[in-house]
Amino acid sequence: MSDLALRLESVTGGYGDTTVIRDVSLEVPRGAVIALLGPNGAGKTTLLKMVSGVLTPASGRIFRGDEDITAARIHRRSARGLCHIPDGHGIFPSLTVKENLVLSSPKGQERASIEKATSAFPALGQRLGQTAGSMSGGQQQMLAVVRSYLKSPDLILIDEVSMGLAPVVVDEIFAFISDLSAQGTSMLLVEQYVARVLAIASHVYMLNQGSITLSCSAEELRRSDLFDHYLSTGGAPADVPARTGDR
Template sequence: MAQHLNGVAPGSTATLTKPALELKDIDASYGTTAVLRKVSLKVEPAAVTALIGPNGAGKTTSLRVASGLMKPTGGTVLLDGEDITSTGPARRAKRGMCHVPEGRGIYRNLTVKENLLMQANELSAQESIELATSVFPRLGERLSQKAGTLSGGEQQMLALSAAYVASPRLVLVDEPSLGLAPIIVDVVFEFLETLRDKGVALLLVDQYALRTLSIADQAYVLRRGEVVYGGDAKTLLEGNMFEQYIGEAS
């Protein structure tokens, strides 16, 4: 039985605004294998929501359903309170949703500059480049370089820059620190906090669960495709709550 599934911690006052994103009773399968079972979660406007759990729990699948890359077999996806379950990724992107997938979703055969221009929404070429390089200065030194030849950290910076130059209202981020050196992980989390401070809503999946919880407002824990906790992120850092739901610190 999940705790606090209304997304509001005990003793707090429920928000009167509609969630930026809501998954309601989502079922999802790969073939005959059920991956998500009645998953419900909310991402509030201008807040960070952490989605954590062991490998294979269904975190990536949840993000794919939310962004429209995968159709659920049951349940509803709501964006700003409107049912978008049947709409595709392109329409969701036009409405302000940005999905940064695991594995650095970049155009490897294009230059850094060309990638930035592909990511831009209504910005001019110069504006998109200036925005991206203001948060990731190293990209400014690599504008003419093919994206596929960048280091792993630089490729992740380029992938994350989409969450800046596209001016989204909602960003889904899947494992942004995977395979990165600690110093680059610091850069990644600083960037995520920058997005939060700009009023962007975030749904964040990352291997560093403790660090993710430290910047999150709300958290959901998935286990075997089901939500087993939903509520205040900081509560999971108290006492033995983290070990109870997640296991050893990560």
């Protein structure tokens, strides 16, 4: 078995005739948290969509372990343990919190799954009968993250988990992400708060204008010279959000 949960080889693609991602290669070792950083318009969200199967690359290959999944459909990738939490939360807003959790639970384990979810985020336990779309943005993000956990994935793609959330909620969600990492779950994490992601990631890829411009350990990026380079190319200070998205 490969030591890699994910491998991209020279992936290029985008939307129709518009190329957003150019010749991107990266690796996510099993059990590792890998950060994907970059300025607004870099292509981070587009790249995650290619990995999850929402978009198909024009060229290049995507591997899960030793399996080439470049042309695999979304449901097949999900069945192989890949979960994508998009920047729009990834919940069913018209369903209740409980219904959202049940839909993510293994058959016959619904009650245990709800207990796991409410143990991780007690605020959800007080809102099981509430429609998910009527909750605060932070509570919706908690629900999205814990829904992915209930599916028992071995690779999670997380896109801007902290966007628009209060710092106290971000702290709670990042604590949960750290727990998932400690349990051996691999992650490819796009995040606006650089300091937070560097605290849990082992390696960083910098994406700019659709291409990888820097690949280094998180520890190396914390060095002042590399961090200053990041700031000069459109990043953000360690304690404020970076400019994000790739619209």
